[in-house]
Amino acid sequence: MKTARQSLDHIISESGSMVLQIIVLGVVFSILGAAVMSYLGRQADTQASRRIADELQNLSTTLEMIYSNREACGELIKSGAFGSSLTSLSQNVQIRLPAPSSKVIKADVNYNQVQINKAYFQKPIQIHQAQPIYIANLVIEAKDSGPANSVRQTSVPFYFFTDKGVFSCFATAILDPAKNTTVEDSTCQQYALRLAGKTPPSKPSIYSPTSKTCVEGP
Amino acid sequence: MKKGTLCFSNRQKGLSTLETLIAIGVLSIVAFGFLGWATLSYKGLGNVNENFEITNAMGRLKGAFGDDDTFCTQILGGRSPDQPIDVIYYYDAHNGKLLTDRPIFQVGQPVEGSRGGVNVKSMQLKTLSDLMKYFDPNRNPAPGASVIVGDLEVVFEKSSGLGPQEVTRRIPLYVTLQSGKVKSCSPSPLGSIQIGNAVCGVQADGYSYYNPDKAQPNSDPNAPQDFCWDLPAVQWVSGATPDKASCPANMKVAISPDHTLTGPATVVCRAQTAPGSYIPPRSYKSGFVDSDSAYAFEAQYDSATQTCNFKFQEGIDPSSFKSQIKCIDAGF
Numbered sequence: 001m002k003t004a005r006q007s008l009d010h011i012i013s014e015s016g017s018m019v020l021q022i023i024v025l026g027v028v029f030s031i032l033g034a035a036v037m038s039y040l041g042r043q044a045d046t047q048a049s050r051r052i053a054d055e056l057q058n059l060s061t062t063l064e065m066i067y068s069n070r071e072a073c074g075e076l077i078k079s080g081a082f083g084s085s086l087t088s089l090s091q092n093v094q095i096r097l098p099a100p101s102s103k104v105i106k107a108d109v110n111y112n113q114v115q116i117n118k119a120y121f122q123k124p125i126q127i128h129q130a131q132p133i134y135i136a137n138l139v140i141e142a143k144d145s146g147p148a149n150s151v152r153q154t155s156v157p158f159y160f161f162t163d164k165g166v167f168s169c170f171a172t173a174i175l176d177p178a179k180n181t182t183v184e185d186s187t188c189q190q191y192a193l194r195l196a197g198k199t200p201p202s203k204p205s206i207y208s209p210t211s212k213t214c215v216e217g218p
Numbered sequence: 219m220k221k222g223t224l225c226f227s228n229r230q231k232g233l234s235t236l237e238t239l240i241a242i243g244v245l246s247i248v249a250f251g252f253l254g255w256a257t258l259s260y261k262g263l264g265n266v267n268e269n270f271e272i273t274n275a276m277g278r279l280k281g282a283f284g285d286d287d288t289f290c291t292q293i294l295g296g297r298s299p300d301q302p303i304d305v306i307y308y309y310d311a312h313n314g315k316l317l318t319d320r321p322i323f324q325v326g327q328p329v330e331g332s333r334g335g336v337n338v339k340s341m342q343l344k345t346l347s348d349l350m351k352y353f354d355p356n357r358n359p360a361p362g363a364s365v366i367v368g369d370l371e372v373v374f375e376k377s378s379g380l381g382p383q384e385v386t387r388r389i390p391l392y393v394t395l396q397s398g399k400v401k402s403c404s405p406s407p408l409g410s411i412q413i414g415n416a417v418c419g420v421q422a423d424g425y426s427y428y429n430p431d432k433a434q435p436n437s438d439p440n441a442p443q444d445f446c447w448d449l450p451a452v453q454w455v456s457g458a459t460p461d462k463a464s465c466p467a468n469m470k471v472a473i474s475p476d477h478t479l480t481g482p483a484t485v486v487c488r489a490q491t492a493p494g495s496y497i498p499p500r501s502y503k504s505g506f507v508d509s510d511s512a513y514a515f516e517a518q519y520d521s522a523t524q525t526c527n528f529k530f531q532e533g534i535d536p537s538s539f540k541s542q543i544k545c546i547d548a549g550f
Contacts, residue, residue, distance in 0.1 A: 064407035211476035
């Protein structure tokens with residue numbers, strides 16, 4: 001019994017069919033073409049995905065730059081962008097960047113050609129035992145062009161606290177995620193070490209956003 | 219097998235004209251298809267390469283800007299935001315000079331390492347948000363300066379002929395301006411200006427600002443330079459006697475009631491030993507430190523009376539000292 005290969009060889013050699021040879025050639029080229037197109041498509045997806053990651057990182061940096069300012073962050077709270085209290089931090093954040101920009105960061109909008117899917121706060125964490133001072137992560141999710149339904153996300157940590165009866169906030173950066181050490185805490189710790197000289201302080205120094213100074217930690 | 223139109227009998231000696239024409243026709247279709255595909259693939263590969271060139275170029279730009287104010291300020295210092303930029307150069311930190319023979323990007327020129335496919339079309343530092351309304355002009359970042367957050371936007375032009383021919387990439391920058399020109403900038407939210415302000419704020423309970431241009435005068439050449447300056451609203455008020463100083467009625471002591479770090483004496487009490495010469499605020503918690511022995515006095519802050527009290531060593535003439543306390547307007 002002839003194998004398929006033998007049958008094909010037979011047809012080609014016996015019949016001398018140019019048309020069949022062309023068809024075979026066409027199939028080979030098609031497979032090659034599909035492989036190249038697939039490679040190009042993957043590269044395009046990778047590049048688009050990388051661009052989305054870059055833009056998200058840029059967005060995160062921009063938000064940190066703007067909202068590390070308390071007044072700018074306070075304005076967002078007044079506008080209701082973040083919710084009205086710690087227990088009701090918004091799951092649908094809407095951030096209108098300060099003028100002259102008219103850009104809005106919220107779900108279902110494009111920011112620099114990145115489709116934002118969600119903008120929400122994670123559950124706040126109390127970082128100061130003695131005072132009601134919290135940190136909550138603002139998470140921004142964007143649609144990725146990679147695998148189906150994949151998303152990319154970035155987060156910006158915010159201090160939340162009540163200052164003289166007013167709900168306040170400002171963006172920070174977490175330097176030690178295990179201990180929730182913020183850049184402000186780190187500054188206080190370095191300052192305390194410098195002042196202490198050879199004798200390290202017995203308690204860690206942490207930043208108090210209400211008094212805008214360093215206090216002894218727990 | 220039943221012979222169809224596409225199969226040929228063994229008895230046939232060659233191809234008929236019709237068969238030849240069909241074969242040529244099919245071959246032409248395949249050849250055109252292949253050529254079209256080959257052209258598309260070539261353009262596609264070119265497009266992919268150009269996108270990589272743009273990504274790499276932006277990587278070099280970010281690298282050239284570093285992660286604090288140093289490089290960015292040197293590269294963009296003195297430029298006006300929202301104006302076209304023709305060329306930006308690498309900065310050589312060792313020589314303290316811009317490498318004017320080696321641009322990072324130059325408008326109209328191909329990006330470094332490009333095989334001519336990617337050109338820089340335009341560059342601009344675009345204002346995204348003006349933050350000055352959030353600052354007290356007498357406080358941070360420095361009196362008279364203004365702050366914006368902007369994007370250094372670079373528009374690239376590709377030549378592959380596939381996909382968008384203009385690609386815009388950006389780097390967010392935190393920029394301080396003086397007289398409308400870039401005084402300093404940083405690609406990081408944790409640039410030395412922000413960190414410096416945080417440190418100065420912490421050291422002085424928010425009543426000082428960071429001035430990277432000028433260190434405080436210091437009589438001790440071995441002491442670290444201090445770039446934290448008091449806010450203009452701060453006044454060091456001299457006490458009536460060398461051993462006691464307190465703020466006048468319309469002012470308050472410039473210290474947070476929560477300050478527990480090392481005791482308020484470190485930040486609100488100081489002594490003037492001669493015109494223009496002060497003992498800087500520091501910790502006297504564990505008694506005198508070596509370099510203080512010449513001054514031979516100790517300062518303590520009494521929170522109940524909001525007064526700085528000074529004690530002098532035996533044999534020291536207190537009249538050669540002037541006690542001072544740090545005060546600020548009561549409503550500040």
